[in-house]
Amino acid sequence: MQRFERTQIAANVAQGVRPYVHAFEARYGTLPHGYWEDEYVLGFVPAIAGLFATALTSGKIGEADRNAVVQECIETISPGFGQPVMQQLQGLMLTKPDDFVKAAEAAAKVMAFSMGQCPANDPDLIEAQRAARQERGGPAPDPASEFNDTARALLHRLFYDVVNQRLMGNTQIPETDGPPSQTIEIESEIDSSGSVVIKF
Numbered sequence: 001m002q003r004f005e006r007t008q009i010a011a012n013v014a015q016g017v018r019p020y021v022h023a024f025e026a027r028y029g030t031l032p033h034g035y036w037e038d039e040y041v042l043g044f045v046p047a048i049a050g051l052f053a054t055a056l057t058s059g060k061i062g063e064a065d066r067n068a069v070v071q072e073c074i075e076t077i078s079p080g081f082g083q084p085v086m087q088q089l090q091g092l093m094l095t096k097p098d099d100f101v102k103a104a105e106a107a108a109k110v111m112a113f114s115m116g117q118c119p120a121n122d123p124d125l126i127e128a129q130r131a132a133r134q135e136r137g138g139p140a141p142d143p144a145s146e147f148n149d150t151a152r153a154l155l156h157r158l159f160y161d162v163v164n165q166r167l168m169g170n171t172q173i174p175e176t177d178g179p180p181s182q183t184i185e186i187e188s189e190i191d192s193s194g195s196v197v198i199k200f
Contacts, residue, residue, distance in 0.1 A: 010072035013052040021077050032167035036081045043103025044159055049073045051111045106158035128154035
């Protein structure tokens with residue numbers, strides 16, 4: 001893949017990933033201390049970036065190019081952190097600590113829901129739907145609202161609330177508009193055994 005093409009893909013990926021980072025900056029004025037060192041963040045954000053890169057290229061991106069896109073994406077969002085994050089990922093991919101793996105699985109679940117691929121009986125999805133109904137105070141007025149409200153609740157449950165608790169010691173939810181509204185095609189990142197295939 002040529003450098004120019006890779007840079008274009010990274011710019012598009014950054015648009016999709018930026019909300020996951022800027023929600024905290026918007027609430028606190030800066031990223032929480034240790035954000036780019038936290039194992040959960042490092043499992044979730046680069047995984048989402050890698051999934052976006054895979055989707056935007058219809059799966060036709062090699063591992064080296066995907067890694068380069070993820071690094072450039074993070075560097076675009078948080079200048080100075082692209083290379084350090086990728087260096088940390090190399091170690092985490094070898095040791096696979098529980099929080100890192102759980103976060104990568106959470107990222108895959110968030111993306112799967114956005115693509116309509118999350119099983120209806122998934123416990124996190126059921127809880128997100130319940131939380132969305134409670135927040136609205138009743139049923140959604142239309143399917144689009146139901147989808148957007150559930151997507152927002154799922155993202156809070158699997159990312160914002162977790163990171164807020166880990167890094168800020170509280171569960172005050174950062175304000176966010178939820179995940180990107182763009183629709184993109186993505187191949188499943190879950191293999192035939194049901195295990196999440198972590199790709200960066």
